Amino acid sequence: MRIYDLKQKEVINVKDCKRLGYVGDVDFDMEKGCVLALIVPGPGCICGFLGREKEYIIPFCDICQVGNDVILVELKNKEEKK
Known part of the structure; x- marks a missing residue:
């Protein structure tokens, strides 16, 4: 699977x-060659004009299943960063 394919999937x-959005970026460990986390941009502020409100950093261990259209994750607590 390619990163482009991940970016086409909705994260739930x-x-x-709750629908978190679509994958915006992927955090890699270049030395080990593995995926560390998925980064999902949060909803926009004031109709999207002033940037994003927050983003979700989803560790690889919290990914339950990757399907054809969606990625199911289990966030134990708020995994948000400003």
């Missing part, structure tokens, strides 16, 4: 069935 939290 299985704890509360």
